Structures are given as structure tokens and as C-alpha cells.
Amino acid sequence: MKTIQLFFLILIIVSCSSNKKISVNTSKQSLKNQQLIIDTDINTENIIVEEISANTEIRLKKDSITTVNSYITAPVFDSILKPKHDSFNKLLSMFVSKEGFVHYKDLKKRQLDLQKYIFYLGENLPTQNWTKSDILAFWINTYNALTIDLILRHYPVKSIKDIKNPWQQRHWKLGDKWYNLDEIEHQILRKMDEPRLHFAIVCASISCPKLLNEAYTAENLEQQLTNATQDFLSDSTKNSISKDKVELSKIFNWFNADFTKNGSLIDFLNLYSPIEISKTASKSFKDYNWDLNE
Structure with missing residues (x-):
């Protein structure tokens, strides 16, 4: 009997061990x-x-949005097609004063950072899905970045005009094409029907509109362009304005057609001038100072 009990006990133990192993x-x-x-x-x-x-x-x-994959969500899509201008904004805030003067000597030490930003722009060209504000901000920043880079390539230099054919030089490849400053200004920006852009893009000269010490963005573009225009008109070194007489920057002479599409030049000036100008006011143009804006 004890033998049988012992046998069953051993069998139970073996069974439990097997189940545990299985588990x-x-x-x-x-x-x-x-x-x-x-x-x-x-x-x-x-x-x-x-x-x-x-x-x-x-x-x-292909510069197209027709092949958008269904996996791409809206945030990813926006981040790919609409580049941010943070790196350029940082450089401007560090090396451009509130008065628009550029510390080229110090900025030259960071020229590689500027060129990385330009390369980044070239990899993220505007597409047909962008808004007008997106495109304007992109090309304004591009024009200003290329102008600064042009100066740094030749620095030290006293004037942009000391550089041979400065606005025709093609140093920058954006996408599959080599661009120059003239092409961006006249073939792209001026065709966007926004005359205030002339106070946003700069020629690195004293008589130019001041270089903003922040990047242009689509979200703030309207206010930025308005501020740039008002600042330029209120600067007595560039424009002298009274009710019956105005001495204007030659920018208003060179690009008169851009400012008179919806009325006279006086009409445009009165939209942003600190003084109401008479429609019969006499007009003349100041000499242009091409000395470097430093």
C-alpha cells in the first residue's frame, strides 16, 4: 500500500514539474x-x-505636388515643402544692427553657416502649393542672403560696385539652376505685383533700404513689408518729404512703373508717408550712396 502511495506521489510531482515546464x-x-x-x-x-x-x-x-504619397500627413508635408528660415534669422539677429548695418567682418567667420542656409533654400524651392506670402518671403530672404554672400566673397570691399558685374554673377545653384541677383529681382520678385518688396531687398549700400535684422516669414510678411516701407520713407537721409516738395530715393525713379500701377507715385507715397503729400508737390531724386552698409 505504501508502495502504491509513493508511486502516485512521484507521479503527481513529475506531472506538476512537466506542466510548469510547459508553461x-x-x-x-x-x-x-x-x-x-x-x-x-x-x-x-x-x-x-x-x-x-x-x-x-x-x-x-519635378517641382510638383501631384505625386504626394498617401502616407504623408499634413505636418510632414508642410515641413518638407515650406522651409523655415530660423538659421538665417539667427545670423541676422547676431550680425545686423537695428539700423540695418551689417558687421561683415564678424559675419565672414560664419560664412559657411550662411552658405548652408543658401544650400537649404536650393533644396526647398517654392512649389505651386505655396501661398503668395510663402513665395515672397522665400525669395526676399534668398535675395538678401545671396547679396550678403556676394559681399563676403569679396570682403573687404568698400562698395558692391567695386565687384565686377555684381548683379549678374551666378554663384548660387538653387534646384537645377544657377541664379544671379538680377534674375531673382526682375524675373521673379517684381512679377509678383508687390511694390513694397523694394524696401525689403537690399543692395548692401548706405542708400538702400535697411536690412531687417530678422528673416521675413509668410506669417509676418504683411506687417514686415509695411514697416519696411514706412521706415524707408521716414528716413530723412533717404527721402525728404513735405507737403509741397519731395526729394526721393532714386529707387522711386528706377522702378516708377512698380509704384504707379494703381495710381500716381504720390498716391503710393501717401499710403505710407508720415506727412500727407499734395498731389501737385514737386519731385526730385537724391544722389545714391553706394558705400557699403557697415
Whole structure:
């Protein structure tokens, strides 16, 4: 009898041990399966990222938004197609005074940072999906960045006019094309029907509108352009304005057609002038000082 009891006791112990082993093995298999699921998720995510990257490259090269992949969400889409100007904003805040004077000597030490920003612009050209404000801010910042880079390439220099054909030099590749300053100003910016841009882009000279010590952005563009125009008109070194007589910057002479599309030049001036100008006021133009704005 004792032998039989001992036999059953041993059988129960063996059975419990076997079940425990099975349970442990099952848990290990569950963990293994879970690991497989995690790995599968990671691989799927990688595939999605790779597909986004591939489609993005196609969009940038074709300058089109028609191949947008369904995986791309709106925030990702915006970040790809609308570059931020933070790095340029930082350089401007560090090396441009509130009066618009540029510390070229110190900025030259950071020229590589400026050129990285220009390269970044070239990889993120405007598309047909951008708003007018997005495009204007992009090309204004581009024009100003290229102008600064042009000066730094030749610094020290006393005037931009000491550089041979400064507005025709093609140092900068944006997308698949080499650009010069003339092309950006006359073939792109001036065709956007925004005369105030003439007070936002600069020629690195004393008589130019002052270089803003912050980047232009689509969100703030309207106020930035208005402020730049008002500041320029109220600067007595560049424009002398009274009710019956105005001595204006030659910018108003060179680009008269841009300011008179919706009325006379006086009409445009009165939109932003600190003084109401008579329609019969006499007009003349000041000499232009091309000395470097430093």
C-alpha cells in the first residue's frame, strides 16, 4: 500500500514539474512571438519612411505636388515643402544692427553657416502649393542672403560696385539652376505685383533700404513689408518729404512703373508717408550712396 502511495506521489510531482515546464516554454514562445510582432512593426515603419523619402525626392526634382504619397500627413508635408528660415534669422539677429548695418567682418567667420542656409533654400524651392506670402518671403530672404554672400566673397570691399558685374554673377545653384541677383529681382520678385518688396531687398549700400535684422516669414510678411516701407520713407537721409516738395530715393525713379500701377507715385507715397503729400508737390531724386552698409 505504501508502495502504491509513493508511486502516485512521484507521479503527481513529475506531472506538476512537466506542466510548469510547459508553461515556461509557452511563455517563452509568447515572448518570441511578441518580439516578431515588434520587429514587423519596426520594419513596416521603416518601409513607410523610405517610401516618403523616395516620393519626396521625386517631388523636389519635378517641382510638383501631384505625386504626394498617401502616407504623408499634413505636418510632414508642410515641413518638407515650406522651409523655415530660423538659421538665417539667427545670423541676422547676431550680425545686423537695428539700423540695418551689417558687421561683415564678424559675419565672414560664419560664412559657411550662411552658405548652408543658401544650400537649404536650393533644396526647398517654392512649389505651386505655396501661398503668395510663402513665395515672397522665400525669395526676399534668398535675395538678401545671396547679396550678403556676394559681399563676403569679396570682403573687404568698400562698395558692391567695386565687384565686377555684381548683379549678374551666378554663384548660387538653387534646384537645377544657377541664379544671379538680377534674375531673382526682375524675373521673379517684381512679377509678383508687390511694390513694397523694394524696401525689403537690399543692395548692401548706405542708400538702400535697411536690412531687417530678422528673416521675413509668410506669417509676418504683411506687417514686415509695411514697416519696411514706412521706415524707408521716414528716413530723412533717404527721402525728404513735405507737403509741397519731395526729394526721393532714386529707387522711386528706377522702378516708377512698380509704384504707379494703381495710381500716381504720390498716391503710393501717401499710403505710407508720415506727412500727407499734395498731389501737385514737386519731385526730385537724391544722389545714391553706394558705400557699403557697415
